[in-house]
Amino acid sequence: MSKGTLLVLSGSSGVGKSTVIARVMAQRSNLYFSVSFTTRPPREGEKDGVNYYFVTREEFQQRIDRGEFLEYAEYVGNLYGTSMAVIREKLEEGMDVLLDIEVQGAAKVRQRMPEAVSLFIVPPSFEELSRRLHDRGTDSEEKIQQRLETARREAKEIVNYDYIVVNDAVEHAVEEILAVLTAESCRKEKRLHVLEGV
Numbered sequence: 287m288s289k290g291t292l293l294v295l296s297g298s299s300g301v302g303k304s305t306v307i308a309r310v311m312a313q314r315s316n317l318y319f320s321v322s323f324t325t326r327p328p329r330e331g332e333k334d335g336v337n338y339y340f341v342t343r344e345e346f347q348q349r350i351d352r353g354e355f356l357e358y359a360e361y362v363g364n365l366y367g368t369s370m371a372v373i374r375e376k377l378e379e380g381m382d383v384l385l386d387i388e389v390q391g392a393a394k395v396r397q398r399m400p401e402a403v404s405l406f407i408v409p410p411s412f413e414e415l416s417r418r419l420h421d422r423g424t425d426s427e428e429k430i431q432q433r434l435e436t437a438r439r440e441a442k443e444i445v446n447y448d449y450i451v452v453n454d455a456v457e458h459a460v461e462e463i464l465a466v467l468t469a470e471s472c473r474k475e476k477r478l479h480v481l482e483g484v
């Protein structure tokens with residue numbers, strides 16, 4: 287059996303990443319969503335063990351000390367980290383694994399697991415991102431400007447990713463991610479077993 291594909295997905299705040307991910311997950315039974323650890327408090331409706339494992343800074347630090355994380359990073363004052371053990375196990379079982387992580391974490395994953403495939407979701411334009419953040423109506427103007435500034439900074443990292451997914455409409459973005467997954471599963475390295483016995 288060949289190993290699964292490790293898919294790393296990043297995208298700036300407001301780009302609609304969570305909606306896209308939920309749709310992708312619903313369409314692929316062979317895809318496992320990696321639940322991260324975080325020190326951020328849960329938002330309304332978020333469940334421990336589903337969206338994140340919500341832990342204290344002390345517990346997070348203990349996990350760092352035990353070397354449990356494939357990567358971790360600080361983002362807007364909170365720590366976020368990906369546990370190595372579950373990912374290894376799923377990939378060995380032949381499942382594809384999806385990580386939803388920010389740019390510093392993605393860079394670490396590319397270093398430690400060069401076989402990972404990375405995708406960055408972008409809005410159709412910067413103006414559109416600004417419009418979406420304003421339309422959401424959840425943040426103050428100051429907060430929106432901060433998010434846009436972060437998005438500009440993060441955009442500099444995009445060249446290091448393998449694929450750029452444009453979220454002009456959710457179904458297009460979903461289609462593009464599924465296409466990447468399908469193409470990656472057809473790589474010859476993953477298909478050599480068909481030659482056995484030839």
Ligand code: 5GP
Pocket residue numbers: 296297322323326357358359361366367368386387388390391392
């Ligand atoms: P939020 O607090 O909005 O759920 O997530 C904030 C940012 O943290 C998002 O960009 C998300 O992709 C990123 N993130 C979530 N889990 C991880 C993780 O395990 N590692 C890293 N490096 N970033 C993460």
